[in-house]
Amino acid sequence: MRGRIVLGVSGGIAAYKSVEILRLLEKRGCGVRVIMTRHATEFVNPRTFAVLSGFPVQVSQWDSPTMPGVDHVELSHWADLLLVAPATANVAVKMATGIADDALSTYALAHRRRVLVAPAMNTVMWRQPAVQEALSKLSSRGAVIVTPESGELACGDTGQGRLAPVEEIAHRALSMLPPRGPLAGLRILVTAGPTREPVDGVRVLTNRSSGRMGVALAQAAADLGASVDLLHGPLGVALPLGVRPHGVETAREMEEVLAKLSAGADAAFLVAAVADFRPVAPIAGKLDRREGGLAIELEPVPDLAAGLGARTPRPYLAVFAAEDGANRDRALEKMGAKGADAVVLNDISAPGVGMEAVENEVWILSAGGIDHHVPRAGKDEVARQILLVLSGELLAHRPGR
Numbered sequence: 001m002r003g004r005i006v007l008g009v010s011g012g013i014a015a016y017k018s019v020e021i022l023r024l025l026e027k028r029g030c031g032v033r034v035i036m037t038r039h040a041t042e043f044v045n046p047r048t049f050a051v052l053s054g055f056p057v058q059v060s061q062w063d064s065p066t067m068p069g070v071d072h073v074e075l076s077h078w079a080d081l082l083l084v085a086p087a088t089a090n091v092a093v094k095m096a097t098g099i100a101d102d103a104l105s106t107y108a109l110a111h112r113r114r115v116l117v118a119p120a121m122n123t124v125m126w127r128q129p130a131v132q133e134a135l136s137k138l139s140s141r142g143a144v145i146v147t148p149e150s151g152e153l154a155c156g157d158t159g160q161g162r163l164a165p166v167e168e169i170a171h172r173a174l175s176m177l178p179p180r181g182p183l184a185g186l187r188i189l190v191t192a193g194p195t196r197e198p199v200d201g202v203r204v205l206t207n208r209s210s211g212r213m214g215v216a217l218a219q220a221a222a223d224l225g226a227s228v229d230l231l232h233g234p235l236g237v238a239l240p241l242g243v244r245p246h247g248v249e250t251a252r253e254m255e256e257v258l259a260k261l262s263a264g265a266d267a268a269f270l271v272a273a274v275a276d277f278r279p280v281a282p283i284a285g286k287l288d289r290r291e292g293g294l295a296i297e298l299e300p301v302p303d304l305a306a307g308l309g310a311r312t313p314r315p316y317l318a319v320f321a322a323e324d325g326a327n328r329d330r331a332l333e334k335m336g337a338k339g340a341d342a343v344v345l346n347d348i349s350a351p352g353v354g355m356e357a358v359e360n361e362v363w364i365l366s367a368g369g370i371d372h373h374v375p376r377a378g379k380d381e382v383a384r385q386i387l388l389v390l391s392g393e394l395l396a397h398r399p400g401r
């Protein structure tokens with residue numbers, strides 16, 4: 001299991017958004033137990049959380065005192081993280097003060113590990129010194145506060161107080177979990193997506209990569225317990241949760257950030273479709289069609305994989321080879337030329353797999369002798385397989401540790 005989370009839901013209008021938070025956390029392999037305040041049940045029926053979490057929801061401390069795992073002290077031995085989302089003004093102040101007069105506030109006092117609080121309330125309530133002081137107090141004691149957003153609130157007012165986006169809350173929660181899983185302790189760098197090379201002030205040279213495979217790999221690595229940096233160009237898919245994103249645009253920017261991040265990485269998976277060529281001299285301003293035809297001089301972009309492969313010490317290096325036809329010899333040649341430890345080959349001529357597609361079929365080959373075929377499957381599953389197949393080599397490599 002990726003992590004064990006107690007999700008506390010209190011009585012604000014944003015309580016319905018916690019259902020989505022629960023789903024996001026479960027999708028990432030977390031076990032979640034839900035405690036609701038009595039007032040929260042006015043907004044969402046506990047059954048919704050019970051069905052989705054697969055566990056009874058605790059509302060009263062007296063609900064099921066004999067049920068294992070429900071009692072607050074027993075639960076506190078189980079949980080890695082207490083996430084209170086939404087946190088009402090009332091719950092935030094109670095937590096800061098140490099009041100324990102219902103199941104959630106009692107659990108908050110019994111909880112032993114990290115605490116994440118996502119407040120949501122009307123903007124006047126948000127600005128109250130009582131609330132602000134409570135949150136500062138919680139923060140000074142080590143709780144992490146996800147600041148609410150500004151915008152239109154459910155009550156019709158406009159201002160700060162709207163619950164932060166559910167993806168951000170889930171991301172913060174995942175980032176606070178202790179590393180657990182077969183890749184725990186490893187720091188993995190993944191590059192993803194295309195790069196964009198400027199032609200003039202508005203036009204770019206790019207490629208069809210959506211970033212899906214690299215994002216799937218970053219997500220799978222985090223789900224398997226690794227600490228993950230994702231270095232990405234402009235993506236056509238949502239960022240993964242629980243990883244550190246580093247967005248760049250050009251190959252030059254990617255090269256710079258790659259040099260920095262790879263220094264601290266145990267393994268690097270270079271999945272990004274970095275430009276092979278870029279305009280020698282991007283034109284300032286916007287090119288005008290009325291000026292007639294145009295020839296753009298291109299220069300080759302330095303090979304980022306080969307650059308990293310030549311360094312010592314360096315992270316375990318896995319490169320991706322998109323080949324027309326499942327040409328293993330070409331892939332092995334590429335692995336050798338780049339000084340890589342492994343190559344993941346995918347056949348871009350096969351319909352429905354590879355670039356832009358949601359599925360992939362790959363062959364994993366390594367200098368250490370791995371030769372493994374992953375049959376066609378969703379990119380999430382393919383990513384998981386790649387990491388599991390290479391996990392032994394990844395753990396054995398660990399430069400300088």
Ligand SMILES: Cc1cc2nc3c(=O)[nH]c(=O)nc-3n(C[C@H](O)[C@H](O)[C@H](O)COP(=O)(O)O)c2cc1C
Binds near residue numbers: 037120
């Ligand atoms: C329709 C409605 C919406 C509410 N929304 C919020 C809210 O977003 N944030 C908040 O702090 N309180 C909100 N309240 C007030 C809380 O429900 C109230 O303070 C309650 O005592 C909180 O109880 P709890 O903290 O035990 O859940 C709302 C009340 C109503 C009637």
